[in-house]
Amino acid sequence: KVPFEIKKFSTKATATLSGNILITDGMPEDDQWPAITRDQYGNIVVTWTHQASPVETNIGLAYSSDGEAWTAGLITLDGAPMYSDIAYVHGADFEGGGDFTGLWGVYGDIANDQIGFYRIADITDDSTYEFYTWQTTYEDITYCAIADNTWYNEFNYDITGPTNMYIYHEVYQQYDIPNCPTHWYTDGETTAGGVGYFDAQSRLKTAPAFDPDMACLHDNDPAQTESDYVLLTWQHDNETTGHSEIVLKKIVPEIEPDIEYTPYQWYIAKGDTFDAAHPNIGASGSNAVVVYMCSDNVFGDWDIKCAYSSDDGMTWQTSTVANEPQVDEVYPAVYMSGEKAYCAYIKQGNLYLVESDDGGATWGEPEQINEVDGAVVAEENSVDIHPAGVVWTDDRNGNKDIYYANVAAAPAIAISSISGGFGVSAVIENVGTAAATDVSWSIDLSGIVFPSHREGTISSLEAGESTKVSSGFIFGLGPITITVSAGGATKTASGMAFGPIVIGVK
Structure with missing residues (x-):
């Protein structure tokens, strides 16, 4: 457990006609890589990385009960914390790991080569904030990812609690794997530690890995069954073909908790003449979609494709989300509710939202979300979407800010x-x-x-x-x-x- 300091900002923003809300008001430095969720009290919660200088970073956190009045804060930790991602977890729904209910986040300290996590029982009460780092050091940390409803038992070491992904340079015994994908299990009570599995790639070549994402699915039995599983996806740069491709691994902890040995692992987008990059995953019930950038067209520009499944991620088909000729559509984010899927992506500096009513098989017409043309920053993890709304990185004010819009309303x-x-x-x-x-x-x-x-x-x-x-x-x-x-x-x-x-x- 590590000490922290918090500096808070409050803002009452009035939504514009298009509903754009500035979250990072009063923060003149760059803010980027936002992630969004909703807590047990109905608060919309956003985290991001605040870049005060090339050597000084903070974890940004903000919450709102209505999407307009926001309380935001910057968390100062030792080192340089980056890549914060956040999820809502409810341990009381499951056997083992305690009954923690609240927010669980992950981050990487690139100054001290440490991966970490945090948990927050009540976002409105900073006395409930807890930050942790793992004691072992890991070099070249580049990504952290977590998803709502993550809570699983890992039977080899009997660890029960949230799981998440980190990507870093794995050096262990005979292994030396840069940009290695790893999948961690953490004790929900924070007393028994945790265990991390790295992908040594005996089954599938998956490193160097980039831009991971995950989705967590459960049945209604508090005891873990084979119906409880995690879908992991990331970009793999194939050093043989010179092209990037999309990895999908289904982890069923009751069968095999190790990311390397899961029997369910595939490339869901792969080719010798095109790139598939920057995946983002959403899932609901037995349905799942992975949206990603793809250059498989006659012009070689970036389109948005979708791999979709209706059988718990066991088989996949492909559809097209957006493909305007000779125009790049980039950095998609997605969530699902039932058979409805909502995908946000960037085109020519603008943020668009498009919906599917049939589990990702077909997609409707896009709607622009930002009202200042060309202000959306086109970089990886610039956009995140959730039933609570959409957040993105925007430079309309001369620096990188985090904006929010209450769009993509969906039944659940x-x-x-x-x-x-x-x-x-x-x-x-x-x-x-x-x-x-x-x-x-x-x-x-x-x-x-x-x-x-x-x-x-x-x-x-x-x-x-x-x-x-x-x-x-x-x-x-x-x-x-x-x-x-x-x-x-x-x-x-x-x-x-x-x-x-x-x-x-x-």
Whole structure:
């Protein structure tokens, strides 16, 4: 655990017609590489790297309850912390690792060659901020990545808690791997340390690695199962072909926690005559999309492509997100909600948003987000997108600033409860930021019970609203398993059936 200092700034920004909000008001130096999430209290939270000088850096943190009034701060640590990324975690949903609920971030100290992490129980209370570094040193740290809902058990050393990626120069025994991709597991209680696996590349050539991203998926069982997995992606520069390609690794910790030995690893974009670079991943339910830059066209300019999967990342197809001829579209970011995907990318100094309604197979027309033409900084990790909004690096004020816009509103369906009584009922809630329509739902019962299946459709469910669905009349005897599915969400419970009555649902 390491000491820190925080300098806070507050700003009340009025959204422009296009809704652009300056987060880094009062910070004249450069701010870049933003990341965004939302905490358990509904606060929008943004982190970034503040570059005060070539040798002085800070971790930037800002939060807002409404997207307009922001409290921002600069975290000073020993050394030069950079590449901050942040996620929301809820350890109480899982077995092991404690029940920490809040924000979990990662960073690299390039001055002291140390990788680190931080956790924040309440972003509004800096007494809950905790910063840590690992004791071993790692040279040439270049990237750090983490994703919402990361919480897994690593069975070799029995470490349970958040996982994340770092890229650095790995030197260990006979290995000497520059720009090596690594995947770390950290104890959620911060008492048992952690374990990091590096990719020694016995299965797939993946280094030198650049620009990693990840997505975390779980079922509703607090105990870890083979349905709990992590999707990792990054850019690999192929030194044989001279071209970059996209790596995808699916880590199922219950099967194999080691990034090197996972049985699920592929190139999802690769060619001998073109480059595929700077991937960004989003996932929801069994759906996943990886958006990336690709020069596979007659002009050789950058387009935005999408690799998409509907079977938990096991097979992939490709679509085109944006491909204006002889114009570069670059540095995409994406998130998913159900089958809807939202991709932001940069073209000619402007930020665009485009949506898919079918899991990434097809894409609509782009909408410009920034209102000052040419002000969006076209560099890697310049943009991040989340159900809470989009953030980007912008130089309209003469230096690099972080801007926010409340766009990409989307529904997000959750099953908040399952209960018994006469039959089985479930409460389905829209926890997203836009109305949901035509939400299919089903209740499936296993055991000695009939009928065992009931389904229906919710025609409309506004953001923040909930509704109850029911199995109707059933007749059963003994223990039953209840599985409720709705809009890409699934929740499982168990109970006891005595004729038409179900009790002890948990």
